[in-house]
Amino acid sequence: MPPRRTVALSQELIVTACLELVESGGPGALTFRNIGRRLGVDATAVYRHFRDKDDLVRALADRLYEEALAGFAPGEDWLDTLRDAAMRVYRAFAGHPQAAVLAASRSTRREAEINAIEVLLDALRQGGFEPPEAARYERALGDHVLAWAAFEASFVMLPPEVREGDAGAPLVYAAQSRERYPRLAECAPHLPPVTVPQFETALEIFLVGLRTLAPERPSDTEPVTPGPVTPEPVTPEPVTPEPVGTEPVGQG
Structure with a gap:
């Protein structure tokens, strides 16, 4: 059996290998053994970066988000x-x-x-x-x-x-x-x-x-600048003077 080559593993490198594996072999190809084989390392080396397959899947999903927002x-x-x-x-x-x-x-x-x-x-x-x-x-x-x-x-x-x-x-x-x-x-x-x-x-x-x-936001409408307020003229109501007369004198 040929000796395994030395690979400087990283999460980025592993996720790239995962994406290639899945795209070429389908979801079922995503195993730690297949990843190790693809990278030329023992499968246990992958566990140093990802604790389980679920952790790998989430990292794979995040790689797709990263690809999506590149240059956004x-x-x-x-x-x-x-x-x-x-x-x-x-x-x-x-x-x-x-x-x-x-x-x-x-x-x-x-x-x-x-x-x-x-x-x-x-x-x-x-x-x-x-x-x-x-x-x-x-x-x-x-x-x-x-x-x-x-x-x-x-x-x-x-x-x-x-x-x-x-x-x-x-x-x-x-x-x-x-x-x-x-x-x-x-x-x-x-x-x-x-x-x-x-x-x-x-x-x-x-x-x-x-x-x-x-x-509706303020930016959706034209700004309104308040102008000077001119009070409306007030027209006084006419006052009707009370008649001035002599009080009646009582009869006694």
């Missing part, structure tokens, strides 16, 4: 910031479908995910939401993005013949009875195939909802 800068408008950040995270996870199946449902509790949460919260606060609403909507948007990425990833992982069958679904819908399904008949020519992701459409619907819910 907030937009001029808070909705533009949300849109850009959401699209970046979606593309990073959907672009690594094998890893997304493992990682999309996890909270990493690491730096890159924390940065992503801060970006979304800051945009929502700029939109005028108070902290309780900003926290709730950040969670909803984050889950929305990751759920779509996981959905797309699970479709990509289906056997080719299954994907081909699903891709023909619109043709089946279009062949249904017009009398029984009149709305389906009129919309059938416009039904997108399942192979064409609809995340951007779903995201726009979500953002429209947020814009509707956003409270």
